[in-house]
Structure formats: C-alpha cells, structure tokens
Amino acid sequence: MSHDVFNQLVDAHYTPLYRFALSLARREADACDLVQQTFFIWAKSGHQLRETAKAKTWLFTTLYREFLRGRRRDQRSQSIEDLPPSAQDVPSEDVDHARRLDGQQIVAALQDVDEVFRAPLTLFYLEDLSYQEIAETLDVPIGTVMSRLSRGKAQLRKLVARLEAGRSTEGGIVEFPKINKGGVNR
Template identity: 50%
Template sequence: MPPELQTVVDDHYQNLYRFAMSLTRSSDDAWDLTQEAFLRLAKKRSSIRSTAAIKSWLYTTLYREFLRIAKRGSRFDSWEDNAPAEKVDHEPSDQVKASEARDVMECLLELKDGYRQVVSLYYLESYSYKEIAAILEIPIGTVMSRLARGKEMLRAQLTQPKATATVVSFTDEKRKSSHG
C-alpha cells in the first residue's frame, strides 16, 4: 500500500523544490514545477509499486515537466538572465557559514544547464551516478563528466575575488563639493 500523500509531501517537498529552483532559478516557477510533480503523483500514486521508488519518480517527473515546458518555449525563456541576485549588505559575523552556503548556491545557479542539474542532484540530493542518469535520461558517463566539469566550474567561480563596492561617506561628498 502506498504511503499517504501528505507523508510523501512532508518528506520530499523541500528537496524537490530546491531541485526545481536549481533548474528554473525562479521561486514561482520552482513552486509550479513542484506542485505539478505532486499533482501527478496524486493521480498515479496507486501505480507506483515501491515506496522507495517514489523519490526517484518525483524527481524524474519534475525534470520531464521542466523539459516539456522549456521545449515549448512558452516559459522559462529568461532563466539565464533572471538569476536571483539576493545580496545582504550587513551580516553578523556568526553567520559566516550561512554566507558561504549562499555563495555556493549562487555559483551553482550560475552553472550552465546540464552541469547545474547533475551537480544539484549529486550534492544536494545525494543521488548516485546511476540514479542521476535515470532521472535525467542521459548516459552514466555523461553524468560523471558533467559532475567533474561542474565541480571545476564551481571551484573557479568560488576562487574568483568578489567585486567590492566603493563606499563614499556623506562628509567626503561634502568636501568635494565645497572644494570644487
């Protein structure tokens, strides 16, 4: 007997949504994809034979829906241009780890399609190469090479120095205007 739908949602919603975010880079689109995956599960739950298969089924379903919509071109057209730009001006020193995690996620979202999905599934969702290959419907060798290249791209992005903003105080501006 399949588990209750609410239990499945409680167990998988957050991780499935995070995967959708890595695909779409939009919270609204990620929410839509996640909801669609659970809607399809609600309709076809009785046909899924194993409780263990539900997680993979959800990820595969979400990814196929993403591809279907992207192929139509009616949505998700500007993902590359609309990457989230959440910046925090002042953060307390006790949140350094959270800041680093945010930096890694921002770099992950900047990875090219193909690499982003593989890296997300491997590191965020702990899927094996074989499981990723099944979900994305690509050869296992492609998974391995995209993961290796994706890690290199992340490493390169994370080691680049960040641009720092020049801070000009009000008194500096006042001095310039009085001497100019």
C-alpha cells in the same frame, strides 16, 4: 492511494523537490509550479509505481522532465556538445580554499552554472542522490552523469573564483599618495 499516504509523501519530499526545482528554474514561482505539477502527476499516476521505495527517484525524474518540457516550449534546449570545454583551463582544486567558502556563495554561483551541469550538481551535492539515481532521474547513462558532474564542478570553481576575485576588490583598497622626505606628494 489514500489521502494520508499522499500527505506523508508530500511531507517527506516537498522540501528537497522544491530546492531542486529552484536550482533549475531560478525563480520561486516557477519552482513552486514545478513541485505542484510533480505532485499532481503523482496523484494521477503514482499508483502505477510497483516499488514504493523508488518514489523519491520517480518524483525527481518527473520534476526534471516537467522542467525540460517547459524549457522546450520556451526555447530550444542547449546541447552539451555545444558548450565550450571548461575543464581544461581550471586549476586544480585547493582543499583549504574550499573550506573557507561560504555556502551562500556556492549556491549563488551554482545558479550561474549551465543548466545541463546544474541539475546533476544539485542532485548529487544538495539532494544526496547516487550516480545511479541521478542517471535515472535525468534519463542519461551513468558515464554522462560523471562527465556532467566533473564539467559542472570545473565551471562552478571558475564562477566561485570570479566571485571571490570581485569580492576582494570590492573592499576598495585606497592607495595613499607617496610623500617624499621633503613632505611633497608625488
């Protein structure tokens, strides 16, 4: 692979890969390391990819696998079956409410979503990958992608609702003492 082709690949995919890595790792330094490792692996073995149109999916898949490899080194991965079913106690989506949400608030709440759900949510909503591309990236069936997206959205809704509830009480509503007609405080 020529130096120019590699530079074009980095220019085209660095930012989306970094955003995905940051959503997974939650720390800038770790995200940078993941992206750098992904491009290093591409430099070593990317030439083996037969269809260059699949470079984006290959890069996201490689980054995700590197993230998982690092997680396994640090701790055992949490299984989706071990997670509590969260979709059951979530109210239906309020479209008007969703329009009022702040983008930064959503991104902040996304960082608290379980990693198994955060990855597909990030790939779908922030990186615009299709279900098929997400399935290939995460190496899971499409049905699993749809299930994780559904459960992840439910978990994200709950987190945003908690953030909003906390924000509404942060204003510090102060009640004035009630005064009776005689001017005496009760």
